Amino acid sequence: xxxxxxxxxxxxxxxxxxxxxxxxxxxxxxxxxxxxxxxxxxxxxxxxxxxxxxxxxxxxxxxxxxxxxxxxxxxxxxxxxxxxxxxxxxxxxxxxxxxxxxxxxxxxxxxxxxxxxxxxxxxxxx
Ligand SMILES: [Zn+2]
Numbered sequence: 619x620x621x622x623x624x625x626x627x628x629x630x631x632x633x634x635x636x637x638x639x640x641x642x643x644x645x646x647x648x649x650x651x652x653x654x655x656x657x658x659x660x661x662x663x664x665x666x667x668x669x670x671x672x673x674x675x676x677x678x679x680x681x682x683x684x685x686x687x688x689x690x691x692x693x694x695x696x697x698x699x700x701x702x703x704x705x706x707x708x709x710x711x712x713x714x715x716x717x718x719x720x721x722x723x724x725x726x727x728x729x730x731x732x733x734x735x736x737x738x739x740x741x742x743x744x
Contacts (some may be wrong), residue, residue: 622650623668627686637686639694666694670716695731699724 620628626645628636651690667689673684673736690735703724708714714720714727728735 621668622646623665623672623687624681624683625649626665627683636692638698639690642686642690666717668692669694678707692731696733698733699727699733 619720623642623646626642626649629638629649630641633736635641643662643665646665647657650657650664652660652664657683667688669687673681673688699712702712702715711721711723711734712727714722714730716731722730725735
């Protein structure tokens with residue numbers, strides 16, 4: 619029995635597409651049984667929670683879907699961090715994109731969430 623998250627990724631794969639945040643969210647929203655009225659608002663939260671917990675149990679750790687979940691989740695966190703940095707370019711600390719509530723430096727966030735540190739550190743200005 620596949621979870622909604624697994625089913626959503628599987629649906630994307632069946633369509634011969636590479637699972638990313640947007641196409642998986644679309645499928646996830648379709649198959650989730652959330653109340654219709656606020657489905658589009660709630661689905662991203664549920665998807666993110668499901669991805670954060672995945673793989674929930676040992677037997678799924680080696681699942682080929684786990685790699686997709688990891689990469690989708692990482693892209694989402696990376697994008698959020700990029701947006702935070704664009705909006706508050708002079709901040710020393712940023713609210714951690716995984717919504718844990720922590721306020722961390724960019725380096726700590728990259729380390730904690732296992733993100734890729736693009737081109738390395740930009741040179742300090744001034
Ligand atoms: Zn966090």
